[in-house]
Amino acid sequence: MNTELIKGDITKIPADAIVNAANSSLLGGGGVDGAIHRAGGKQILEECIRIRNRQGKCNTGEAVVTSAGKLPAKYVIHTVGPVWNGDEVKCSKLLSDCYRKSLELAESLGVETIAFPNISTGIYKFPKELAGKIAVETVKNFQSEIIKKVIFVCFDEENEEIYKKLLN
Template structure:
């Protein structure tokens, strides 16, 4: 699986699936979540409401899928990252679960290219270095014959530099 880093806006990424750092309500919010809902249009919200009616809120670490509305992707995989509360062990496990569930769902959907934002590092205050380590580790250990490329879409330079540093040892593999 190829791994790429892009600094930019995840709503503009051409991929089979983009990941939304959602909140448990699935009804939109700030940051990446709000941007995806705004750019994707009302279809995403309509599908999120249907999911909520079927299963209730989305639990932290879990993932659900909608179509991508007006976005240049086929699917949006919504995952609820943990809010940082200084419990490194619990937070790390929940964030790991986000990546595992997203990748598994992407594989089930036959996704070849998936794009991830920096889950939980915005308003949820998860330490960026630790979040980056978890993201890279989970993607690197996920074995897939279907997913060909993972794109880490970094909103800011700080995250971009963290991911570049984390992926540097694997550059020539």
Template sequence: MKIEVVQGDITKVEVDVIVNAANSSLLGGGGVDGAIHRAGGPEILEDCQKIRNRQGKCKTGESVITTAGNLPAKKVIHTVGPVYNGGKRLEKEKELLANCYKNSLELAKSYAFDSIVFPNISTGIYKFPKESAAEIAIKAVQENAVLEKVIFVCFDEENYNIYKTILME
């Protein structure tokens, strides 16, 4: 498995599947979630609404799959990261964050995809410490190496440098 780190816009990366850091409502939001919904078009929201009608909200750490709409991918996997609670439930929060990556990889594998791109899950408005989140993400991907190519797309330079440093260790 090849792991890459790039700085840029996740909605522009050509891969089999793009992972969205969604909220539990699956109805779009801010940050990367909003960007994916805007760039992908209304088909993504329509698929999310069908999933909600079938199962209700998406639980933290879980993943669901939809069309990619206008995005340069075959599908979008929506996963709900944990809200960082100041470390009060840190072990549980770490486990839930790792599950976002594990469950997304397994779902991509079940569709026979070869490549996947991840954003920095839970590090925006959910306030997970960036370095800890990066360590969890990289470890989860390395321990669940089921695809040929994994790309971490970092929107900001700080996350990009964190990921590059960890991967070079």
């Protein structure tokens, strides 16, 4: 799998799948989650409601998929990152699970390109350096014959600089 780094808006990235840093309700929120729901339109929310009606909330570290609505992608993979609480071992495992489960789900859908935001580093306050390290390591350790490219989409310069160092 090739990796690419883009500073920008994940809702504008043409990929087979984009990953949403969702909350457990799956009903949209702030940050990346709100942006994806706004840009993708009501179809994404309607599908999230159907998922909730079927299974209840989405647990931390898990992932579910919807169509991408009006976005330039086929799918949105919604994953719930951990809220940082200082428990580095537990939070790190849950964040790694987010990336791995998203990749597994993407692979099951035949996705060749997937774009990730910086999961849990906004309102969930996960330390950005540690989150970047976990993201890059989890992706590099994931073996796939199907996924050809992983795009890390950084919204801010701080995350972009962290990922530049990690990917070189």
